[in-house]
Amino acid sequence: MKQQHIGDITVDKHVELEAPFIDPDHALPTSTLDEFETHRRWLDPSYVDYAQMKLIFSFHSYVVKTPHHNILVDTCVGNHKPRPLEHWNMLDTAYLENLRKNHIAPEEIDYVMCTHLHGDHVGWNTKLEDGRWVPTFPNAKYLFSEGDWDHYKDLKVGEHGYVSWNDSVLPIVEAGLSELVKSDYQLDDQVHLLPSPGHTPGHYCVHLQDQGQQAILTGDLIHHPVQVARPDWSSAFCNDPDQSRKTRIKFVDDYADTDVTILTAHFAGPTAGKIRGNGDAAIWDDGSGRAL
Numbered sequence: 001m002k003q004q005h006i007g008d009i010t011v012d013k014h015v016e017l018e019a020p021f022i023d024p025d026h027a028l029p030t031s032t033l034d035e036f037e038t039h040r041r042w043l044d045p046s047y048v049d050y051a052q053m054k055l056i057f058s059f060h061s062y063v064v065k066t067p068h069h070n071i072l073v074d075t076c077v078g079n080h081k082p083r084p085l086e087h088w089n090m091l092d093t094a095y096l097e098n099l100r101k102n103h104i105a106p107e108e109i110d111y112v113m114c115t116h117l118h119g120d121h122v123g124w125n126t127k128l129e130d131g132r133w134v135p136t137f138p139n140a141k142y143l144f145s146e147g148d149w150d151h152y153k154d155l156k157v158g159e160h161g162y163v164s165w166n167d168s169v170l171p172i173v174e175a176g177l178s179e180l181v182k183s184d185y186q187l188d189d190q191v192h193l194l195p196s197p198g199h200t201p202g203h204y205c206v207h208l209q210d211q212g213q214q215a216i217l218t219g220d221l222i223h224h225p226v227q228v229a230r231p232d233w234s235s236a237f238c239n240d241p242d243q244s245r246k247t248r249i250k251f252v253d254d255y256a257d258t259d260v261t262i263l264t265a266h267f268a269g270p271t272a273g274k275i276r277g278n279g280d281a282a283i284w285d286d287g288s289g290r291a292l
């Protein structure tokens with residue numbers, strides 16, 4: 001992704017991994033292959049590997065630099081962490097080294113914003129040091145939503161999601177670096193959170209604005225570009241698929257044919273884009289020209 005400029009705010013994508021990741025009906029249980037054919041002209045090749053019929057997913061963070069704060073949004077999967085999914089299990093990537101080399105030193109991050117508390121959005125909150133999980137960004141405040149905290153705080157050993165909760169969320173709380181916030185929290189005039197419940201109860205998007213320009217970092221409000229055309233398709237990973245559908249339909253409707261830059265958590269390729277058209281005719285415009 002090219003660096004995005006929202007007034008004096010810059011946004012860079014920092015990728016942990018990108019791959020043909022999952023079967024369409026596994027990720028989007030109500031999807032049909034016919035519909036993927038219908039939208040092939042703008043999904044192929046960046047977003048769907050049609051030869052293998054796999055959806056391509058990217059796992060990345062956003063490095064947001066405003067005149068006042070350095071912010072990291074979503075922290076991917078992390079290294080050395082046992083995870084049930086093959087693509088995520090015991091990763092050993094150069095995420096941290098590349099972050100320092102290409103964007104910013106971990107010590108310079110002022111805020112870590114996790115749009116929600118799933119394992120692929122909290123992983124680099126911590127790193128392994130002398131056998132312990134310690135905060136990767138020692139000078140940051142980590143903003144967790146109250147809604148997600150309340151939903152997950154009683155997870156027990158062995159329950160789904162416990163492992164990432166235990167190695168990537170609780171150590172931050174124990175270190176005193178977490179701050180529980182409402183999903184509409186306002187950091188300052190340029191950065192505020194937007195409630196977007198459904199994928200998780202307390203899910204938030206991050207809204208950036210400066211000098212009349214706007215961008216929204218959507219987290220998992222939307223997982224794949226095809227959902228711009230079919231916002232009624234919720235993912236298999238949504239806590240409340242019905243609420244997720246409602247939130248996404250409204251989002252696509254609200255931002256269609258506006259100049260708001262949309263930055264999602266899992267779109268591959270160019271990643272930054274805009275929503276064009278409405279209803280059945282809505283498409284994802286990533287600036288490549290293929291969508292138009």
Ligand SMILES: [Zn+2]
Nearest residue numbers: 118120220265
């Ligand atoms: Zn995710």
